[in-house]
Amino acid sequence: MSDSAENPDYQKLLALSHELALLQDTEALLNWDQETQMPRDGVAWRAEQLAWLGGEMHRRFTRDEVGGWIAACEDVGSEEGSDEEANVREWRHAYDRATKLPSALVEEFEKTRAIAKSAWAEARKASDFSAFAPHLEKLIDLSRQRAENWGYEDCLYDALIDDFERGAKSANLKKLFGGLRPELVAIAGEAFEREPVDPAKLAGEYPEAKQQAFNREVAEAIGFDFDAGRIDTAVHPFCTGLGPRDTRLTTRYDESDFRSSLYGVLHEAGHGLYDQGLRGDCHGQPVGRAVSLGVHESQSRLWENHVGRSRAFWDRWLPRAAEYFPQLAGLTPEEMCRACNQAERSFIRVEADEVTYDLHIMLRFEIESAVFAGDLAIADIPGEWNQRFEDFLGLKVEKDSDGCLQDIHWSLGIFGYFPTYSLGNLNASHLYAAALAQQPEIESQLGEGDYSGLLGWMREKIHQPGSRFLPTELVARAAGSPATPDAHLAHLRSRYLAS
Amino acid sequence: MSDSAENPDYQKLLALSHELALLQDTEALLNWDQETQMPRDGVAWRAEQLAWLGGEMHRRFTRDEVGGWIAACEDVGSEEGSDEEANVREWRHAYDRATKLPSALVEEFEKTRAIAKSAWAEARKASDFSAFAPHLEKLIDLSRQRAENWGYEDCLYDALIDDFERGAKSANLKKLFGGLRPELVAIAGEAFEREPVDPAKLAGEYPEAKQQAFNREVAEAIGFDFDAGRIDTAVHPFCTGLGPRDTRLTTRYDESDFRSSLYGVLHEAGHGLYDQGLRGDCHGQPVGRAVSLGVHESQSRLWENHVGRSRAFWDRWLPRAAEYFPQLAGLTPEEMCRACNQAERSFIRVEADEVTYDLHIMLRFEIESAVFAGDLAIADIPGEWNQRFEDFLGLKVEKDSDGCLQDIHWSLGIFGYFPTYSLGNLNASHLYAAALAQQPEIESQLGEGDYSGLLGWMREKIHQPGSRFLPTELVARAAGSPATPDAHLAHLRSRYLAS
Numbered sequence: 001m002s003d004s005a006e007n008p009d010y011q012k013l014l015a016l017s018h019e020l021a022l023l024q025d026t027e028a029l030l031n032w033d034q035e036t037q038m039p040r041d042g043v044a045w046r047a048e049q050l051a052w053l054g055g056e057m058h059r060r061f062t063r064d065e066v067g068g069w070i071a072a073c074e075d076v077g078s079e080e081g082s083d084e085e086a087n088v089r090e091w092r093h094a095y096d097r098a099t100k101l102p103s104a105l106v107e108e109f110e111k112t113r114a115i116a117k118s119a120w121a122e123a124r125k126a127s128d129f130s131a132f133a134p135h136l137e138k139l140i141d142l143s144r145q146r147a148e149n150w151g152y153e154d155c156l157y158d159a160l161i162d163d164f165e166r167g168a169k170s171a172n173l174k175k176l177f178g179g180l181r182p183e184l185v186a187i188a189g190e191a192f193e194r195e196p197v198d199p200a201k202l203a204g205e206y207p208e209a210k211q212q213a214f215n216r217e218v219a220e221a222i223g224f225d226f227d228a229g230r231i232d233t234a235v236h237p238f239c240t241g242l243g244p245r246d247t248r249l250t251t252r253y254d255e256s257d258f259r260s261s262l263y264g265v266l267h268e269a270g271h272g273l274y275d276q277g278l279r280g281d282c283h284g285q286p287v288g289r290a291v292s293l294g295v296h297e298s299q300s301r302l303w304e305n306h307v308g309r310s311r312a313f314w315d316r317w318l319p320r321a322a323e324y325f326p327q328l329a330g331l332t333p334e335e336m337c338r339a340c341n342q343a344e345r346s347f348i349r350v351e352a353d354e355v356t357y358d359l360h361i362m363l364r365f366e367i368e369s370a371v372f373a374g375d376l377a378i379a380d381i382p383g384e385w386n387q388r389f390e391d392f393l394g395l396k397v398e399k400d401s402d403g404c405l406q407d408i409h410w411s412l413g414i415f416g417y418f419p420t421y422s423l424g425n426l427n428a429s430h431l432y433a434a435a436l437a438q439q440p441e442i443e444s445q446l447g448e449g450d451y452s453g454l455l456g457w458m459r460e461k462i463h464q465p466g467s468r469f470l471p472t473e474l475v476a477r478a479a480g481s482p483a484t485p486d487a488h489l490a491h492l493r494s495r496y497l498a499s
Numbered sequence: 500m501s502d503s504a505e506n507p508d509y510q511k512l513l514a515l516s517h518e519l520a521l522l523q524d525t526e527a528l529l530n531w532d533q534e535t536q537m538p539r540d541g542v543a544w545r546a547e548q549l550a551w552l553g554g555e556m557h558r559r560f561t562r563d564e565v566g567g568w569i570a571a572c573e574d575v576g577s578e579e580g581s582d583e584e585a586n587v588r589e590w591r592h593a594y595d596r597a598t599k600l601p602s603a604l605v606e607e608f609e610k611t612r613a614i615a616k617s618a619w620a621e622a623r624k625a626s627d628f629s630a631f632a633p634h635l636e637k638l639i640d641l642s643r644q645r646a647e648n649w650g651y652e653d654c655l656y657d658a659l660i661d662d663f664e665r666g667a668k669s670a671n672l673k674k675l676f677g678g679l680r681p682e683l684v685a686i687a688g689e690a691f692e693r694e695p696v697d698p699a700k701l702a703g704e705y706p707e708a709k710q711q712a713f714n715r716e717v718a719e720a721i722g723f724d725f726d727a728g729r730i731d732t733a734v735h736p737f738c739t740g741l742g743p744r745d746t747r748l749t750t751r752y753d754e755s756d757f758r759s760s761l762y763g764v765l766h767e768a769g770h771g772l773y774d775q776g777l778r779g780d781c782h783g784q785p786v787g788r789a790v791s792l793g794v795h796e797s798q799s800r801l802w803e804n805h806v807g808r809s810r811a812f813w814d815r816w817l818p819r820a821a822e823y824f825p826q827l828a829g830l831t832p833e834e835m836c837r838a839c840n841q842a843e844r845s846f847i848r849v850e851a852d853e854v855t856y857d858l859h860i861m862l863r864f865e866i867e868s869a870v871f872a873g874d875l876a877i878a879d880i881p882g883e884w885n886q887r888f889e890d891f892l893g894l895k896v897e898k899d900s901d902g903c904l905q906d907i908h909w910s911l912g913i914f915g916y917f918p919t920y921s922l923g924n925l926n927a928s929h930l931y932a933a934a935l936a937q938q939p940e941i942e943s944q945l946g947e948g949d950y951s952g953l954l955g956w957m958r959e960k961i962h963q964p965g966s967r968f969l970p971t972e973l974v975a976r977a978a979g980s981p982a983t984p985d986a987h988l989a990h991l992r993s994r995y996l997a998s
Contacts, residue, residue: 019551022544022547022548022551023551025544025548026525026529026548026552029528029529029532030525030528033528033532037536037729038745039725039726039727039728039729039744039745040726040727041724041726041727041744041745042727042741042742042744042745044744045521045524045741045742045743045744045745045782046742046745048521049521049524049525049742052518052521052522053525225540226538227538227539227540228538228539228540228541229538230536230538242541242544243541243544243545243548244544245538245540245541245543245544246537246538246540246541246544246545283544
């Protein structure tokens, strides 16, 4: 076990990580600017800039000598539990993934994605699955080849999931989701019956500038650092990191309903707090990097749902909101809270409430699993989708644009991503419950609008470790036990079924 | 004379130009974002990103094989007046400039600049030239070394000027400015006596959002294309190109006077129209690139001053401005025009009016000339500055922060830049007069708020040629004769002396 400072190969890898982080953050700026600022006609040149940067990063990382440095570090070994150990493990993983694909396959995949994306947009407009099916078929075939090149232990689909959730396996997800689904269906059935808050009580004007001011107050209160970040407007809200001290959120505004931008900000600020909580001194190294989408999503859901849709939140913030938007003065915090937690049968995933959301995900996970297991033909996807949708949500899908054509993911060749949304929900509930159990004072702090206790717990247990542990281990270490659906089901029952 | 499409070395240079343009525009985005969007704490990481990109571009362009490609193209030769001829000429010039500096000198210059910049900021705050003098001395010494490495024909200072104005020589500038100065002093003396418009007539609120809307209308009217550009807010207004169809302007707002942001926008939109008028298919090549600062500044001054401060402009735009800002309804176009053309004795260059502006420049040019000729010691700069200032403008400089410490340029090691501002003014007047002489209908068009004739002339004569000709040749070809001070003096007399 040598000191890594004396290991020149390790030092070279650190320097390379630093350089690649400079490029990656430049790529992030090019993307952020495209979504929030760039004039319309800038798009073609921007695509060339992004392609150049992507190619350059790939070339630099996949050089043979980089593989040599990693192998040399593995030979020397690292102290158990050290930064070095985790960095070398993750560099190896990334290097193997990046070098195992033949460049002809990479190129064909990119080409196919580009064509499939517009074919999907057309097909969705026409609600015509058959127009998208040949593209989907090709993308699935290429994804199979990618998975075969990467390799897997149990099933091919796992190799795809691993791109988004390090170490996740479909067998475990199946078990996790299997326990969750019947309970969710039961909760949903009951929640649908609950009387909604009269929408007239929230009716009125919500000027964008006032929403911005209110959202900023809330984001600052939960701990988002505006010296190292900002909020802009984008069609699809997102959060992106542009450097160790530069985290940018976006949201969108509906001037007839302030909840859309507020929960957009709370969700993205949750991602942003994770980003701002990473170790800046290790920026670009695996130990300074968020561990997975499923853990990232736990942070966004935590602040959006567990904090932002709670009764305690509205006890604290409704009076302030009513100063910006006087029409809210007529609501009680209880009503406001209920108005932010209403379950509804609906077709579209991105508009789904907290109860039904995971049902949308499970349906996609089951269909992807079946397709990659060879048990479901492409042509049969719509039928299978619609059958399940009726089983899960009691709604009959009348057109594929409301069904299996609604999401962009497949058209981009992204398979194995959807489960991370549900993992985010389960992790959020599991971590939130653990934080409150370990530090009971957090609950009363939240009642007083003091979010530092909860954030401090997440900082220490989730943000600071970066990618030191695999996602499931990180969550289990933080909470003291591995994530199960229990906490999430308890959360949903208390939110949606308590009268 | 071979077809350049068959010359593989020329093709390699085209490909390299394209690649470097991708990087350069990425650098421009990093800078633009830093000035307009970036959160405060992003600055350190941003500096690293910029340093990486700068280094990478330098490395790629200065490789030995690039010199080989250029030499091979020179051996083959190009058709006279062709794109190829101009590209090869400019690549050679840039390659020689980039490769002639020993890297130790480059490093020391960069290091010295970084330190000098903060020393200057401190010295200016304390109005203490002696605190800045040693840094200035070192920068001047290093600049001498740079010039010696680059080489020059007549005088060392020319090698520095050439960085900003290809082919300009201080002997010519001296002659040009020499004819201008006494005339300017005479015009200024008379203009100072003219009764200013009562400021109370313009007093009132100018809300930022309304200024933005008005400025946008004006910028659109003169031809700035918002599908390929945008306007943002920055402390120091600037214009930057981020790609062949992405040109960004900035301005700043004073809510008690809309003229500051309006003329900021007109000035920067003048730069932007040049940028948008370049040949997009040659983006990154010399023939698709603006030729010099002195020509760039001619375009900004033209739209800001010749168009934007004219009586015809206010005949057209005052009624519209008064719809946004009702307090303006009491002014006549003649008064508004006069209020935008008031000569004043003032210490600060960037606040100077059109008459006195060039006097500020000449003073700097004469001091830089004397310093690099070895005729003026660093310690004597303040005395020399103040003496000339009193001669030119009749004002006694009481503190160096109002005198030789006011500009940032020297602290950045930028010598030979100032003359380009005056070249811009002279070129603007010369080109404007030529356009009106060649196409007399432009004048009546301007009266109707139709700017397409004037823009079309500039597009054809100045923008489309890019860097095909050296700046003085470009201007002479466009106007039919080389630029002299005559047109500018006539312009100032009619603007400032006609009652």
